[in-house]
Amino acid sequence: MKLRLLSLFLFFMVTAGHGQNVAELIQQFSEDKYALYRKYPVQESKAYYTRFNLFYEGYRNVLKNLPYESLTAEAKVDYVLLQNQIEKEAYFHSLDEQKFDEVSSVLKFATPLYAFVEQRATGKTVNSPQTAQDFEDMTKAIAKAKETFAKAPFNSWQKADKAKLVVKSLQSALHESFDFYKGYDPQFTWWTVKPFHKLDSSLTAYASFLKDNYQNTSVKDDGSGIIGKPIGKSALLKSLELEFIPYSPEELIAIAQQQFAWCDAEMLKASQEMGFGNDWKAALEKVKGSYVAPGEQPAMVFGLATEAIRFLETNDLVTIPPLAKETWRMGMMSPAAQKINPFFLGGEEILISYPTNTMEHGEKLMSMRGNNPHFSRATVQHELIPGHHLQQYMQSRYKPYRSAFYTPFWTEGWALYWEMNLWDKGFAKSPEDRIGMLFWRMHRCARIIFSLSYHLEKMTPQQCIDFLVSRVGHEYANAEAEVRRSFTAGYDPLYQVSYMIGGLQLYALRKELVASGKMKEKDFHDRILKENGIPIEFVRAILIGEKLSPGYKSRWKFAQP
Structure with missing residues (x-):
């Protein structure tokens, strides 16, 4: 290990004036890490934890000895990103090690x-x-x-x-x-x-x-059958710091409430246009009932995907490479998978959530109602183009080494941002379309509230389910699946927060650069994609030419709680 670090140090001392070499260091960091994962198969062992402590400390030392001031502007961004990534991984590694130490005597x-x-x-x-x-x-x-x-x-x-x-x-x-x-x-x-x-x-x-060997005073299941692990306020605050989100959990909940208030007002407008007055839940029920017949969902998805691409190109909003348009495809989500993911998933392949003949009658209706064409108007473009498929297509071709800095605030934030931007541009044609898109925006507000409240130990899983049903209008089974996914499917504790908050970051950045006339909208979107998936505060730093120093901390207040 010492020889490996020495060779890295000597190489970068000689060549660090070239930005590309910091990119190579990032690539080596990723490859070294995965090599160690493969070498140490017992990941719950002291040998594993000790080896990775040495790994992170070694790369800290390499960074400390790089001549930061002689780096190019782009290399400085990559340097600070790598520095933060090391601290992020080392922090959560140390938490896991502490938990291991508490029980290691069992072996x-x-x-x-x-x-x-x-x-x-x-x-x-x-x-x-x-x-x-x-x-x-x-x-x-x-x-x-x-x-x-x-x-x-x-x-x-x-x-x-x-x-x-x-x-x-x-x-x-x-x-x-x-x-x-x-x-x-x-x-x-x-x-x-x-x-x-x-x-x-x-x-x-x-x-x-x-x-099962724990004291009966330790409550595990609140009756929902959903068993997660709240991380507590301290870990939430550290997680937000490492994601460059300069807000407390309580401030983020307040931001979500503000967004909810906007959604409520728009829901009432759409409900009144549909003839339901202020009873927006009745209007929502009407929209849910617009589902297509069994067998027709793929054609509906194809039509919505084609319409979204045509809208983007007609309005010259983002560059869509011909191969990206050609290569997306469809798959069907299994009934078992729908218990965790009741709605669409996507990327190059969009996974369609819709009933099969093996599902119970009630499950069929909930799936159909929850994936009606007006709801799907937001989810199809979110998963395909300009959403995750276009993101993944560009990420694999531009600065792919930055995949080491994956953050859901960029990944999910980009897709949610487009829901906001397309709303502003009139992509929703009817009040039913608007209700469909508003349902999802309300859903993202709710995700911030229930997921943070859960990790602060202020809401139980059952309360989260009830909140989604009563406040957003979810079908119960879909709400249950959403909460199960949030807390038991291995997602980062901030993952559900990242949709709306990442979207608000990009929305604020668009206002700062596009609305002010400093950048054309298409150039703005293309540049974001070509910088790859990094914390959005760093996208901003790159686009405005902000000078970064080692140990840079988040200070961009993109929303007011």
Whole structure:
């Protein structure tokens, strides 16, 4: 590792005056990281955490020794971005390590198993009789460990869940290592097959035991069946800082409430045009009932995608490469996937959410109502062009090394920004279209409120579901799926916040540069795409020529709470 860092340091000391070399450092950072992921398969282990601590510290030292002032303006942006990325990853790595340390004693007997996995990584010849004995000894040790921990349950279900993950991580690597030798090495196979299967069964039972071994005072399920892990205010504040969002969770909730108020006013206008007066929920119900017949959803999606592209080109809003128009395609989302993602997903392939014959009658109706043509007017262009498909097409072709700095505030913010921009330009043709687009904007406001409130431990999952149903007008099953997705599908805690907040960032930047006449709108949009997916405050810094210093902190107040 020291030789690797020394070679990096010498290379960049010689060539750092060229911006491209900072880009190469970023690429090396990404490749080194993924090489270590592959090398250390037991990611819930002290060896893994210690190795990555050294990795992050090594790259910190490389950056510290770069001659920052001699870098090009673009390289300085990349330098600060890499500096922040290292701190972001190291921060969450340290949180995970602290949680690991709290429960690592559940495998204090497993040293021989870790050694076996390490041997497999380099294909060393195994002492098969000793390995068989180790497997036998570990099986007995697990039985004793269960007795010990049964007398001292964890004080929270989160710790119990982490303990389960620690065991499953080792068990997964153990499986892979066993399969590597089994059959190939006849001595290994002869000695270890039966002891391995006994150990494997014991590890499975041990993980299941640990998962439920917590004090009854630790509440896990509020009745919704959705079990997530609120991160708390301290981690939220640090996460926002690392995403260059200079607002507190409470301020972001206030911003969402302001946006909600605008949506409410526009909803009333559309409702009145439809003849429902101030009963906008009745108007919303009418719109939900406009769903197409089974079998007609793909044609509807194609028509909306084509219309959006034509609108963009007619108004000369963004460059759409011919190949980007040619290569998008469709897929259908499975009924199981719709329980997590009740609406469309997209990129190069848009995944259509619509009922199949295997779904229950009520589930069919909720899916059809929640994906009607007026709702889909926003989601189709959000997923395809100018949204995620165009983003991904451009990201793979312009400054692709910046994919290391992925942020949902750019990814989802861009797609949401276009919903706002197209609204301003009259893309919604009728009051029904406007209600469809407003439903989604209200949904994004609600996401900020319920997700932050959940992580601040002020709302439970069931309260989040009820909030989406009552405040936005969601179908219950769709609201439940949305909350399940938010808290159990592995999304970043700020992911749901990023849609509206990222969109507001780009909307404010457009006002600053396009509305003022400093840039043409098409040039503005093209430039954003060609800078790749970075925190939007850095997009602004690039476009206005702001000088950045190492350790730059967010200070752009793009919205007023």
